[in-house]
Amino acid sequence: MTMRARVNPLMRRGSVADKPFETVVSPENAGWRYSGLRVLDLPIGARARFFTGPDEMLVLPLTGGCDVTCDDERVTLTGRRSVFSRVTDFAYVPKESAVTVRAPNGGRFALPAARADRRLPFRYGPAENVPVELRGAGQASRQVNNFCTPESFEADRLIACEVLTPGGNWSSYPPHKHDETGPGESSLEEIYYYEVSPSPAGTAGCGYQRVYGHPDRPIEVCAEVRSGDVVLIPYGWHGPSMAAPGYDLYYLNVMAGPGAREWLVRDDPEHGWVRGSWAGVPIDERLPLTSSKERTRP
Incomplete structure (x- = not known):
């Protein structure tokens, strides 16, 4: 599936808002078939009600905690001060469900999504059960929180993880792709959602993202990204994701595709x-x- 030419792979914060959501990426506005993401920014005491429709979703706190009600069931998410303070708990909400997210103390919440065939149960995902993996080495070192990968959490199509890259490091490296089904590779549409740690003085930082295509499937992105921005990757090589010195980089990866729920990638042969x-x-x-324990970071 190729992306329609009118779709810009770089979506700035607030550019695809649809109340109550600050960001809405759907198969319809991304020009593909499976992957989606919504972002909620709720003031103190606010709540948002929505219907999941054909999508399975997660409620993933970025800042703050919340109560999640799905039909007649409810769970409470402890959440976190920021994506740079701890690994968070989360909730899975199935397709065709009425959902309410209520934030007594306010907060921001990501809702990764995928078009689903099966309707699985509403579930709570404890922070303590999230596998934390360290990848790479040296200045290509990064942390991956595998909270909804095939080995760690059951879903129908959705694959999601968080990556934290210390300031000055590169991640999503070597560049890789997953746009064809074959030996060692699965076909997955991918969304990158970014947060950048502030400076000690509280000023906003930035990171950078690279995406490039094949001769017959062109795509070209080399962009500055800031907190709340999104990059769509329908196909092509992607990486590196670059954290500027002094500013740690967080990104949420959301993936789904037509085949088995597998995350198989192929490195660019020039850089593997x-x-x-x-x-x-x-x-x-x-x-x-x-980690799953709170720490005193911004």
């Missing part, structure tokens, strides 16, 4: 050799940036 250069190189000592 880099993995071999990591032998004997230690992981960045700043990692892990977070």
Whole structure:
């Protein structure tokens, strides 16, 4: 599935708003078939009601906690001060469900989504059960929170994880792709949603994202990204995701596709050799940036 030419792969914060959501990425406005994302920014005491329709979703706190009601059931999410303070708990909400998210103390919440065939149960995902993985080495070191990957949490099509990259490091590297079904590769549409840690003085930082295509499937992105921005990756090589020195970079990956729920990638053959250069190189000592325990970071 190719993206319609009119769709810009870079969506700035607020550019695809649809109340009550600050950001809405759907198969319809992305020009593809499966992956989606909504972002809620709720003031103190506010709530949002919505219907999931054909999509399975997660409620993932970015800042703050919330109560999630799905039909006649409810769970309470502890959440976190920020994506840079801890790994969070989350909730899974099935397709064709009436959902209410209520934030007594306010907060921001990401809702990764995928077009689903099966209607699975409403469930709570504890922070303590999220596998935290350190990948790469040296300045290609990063942390991956595998909260909704095929091995860690059951879903119909949805795959989602969080990546934290210390300031000055590159992640999503070497560049890789997953746009064809075949040996060692699965076909997955992907959304990147970004947050950037503030400076000690509270000023906003930025990161950078690279995406490039094949001769017969062109796409070209080399963009500055800031908190709340989104990049769509319907196909092509993607990486690196670059954290500027002094500013840690967070991104939420949301993926779904037509085949089995597998996350299989193929490195760009021109750059795959880099993995071999990591032998004997230690992981960045700043990692892990977070765990399921709260820490005193911004």
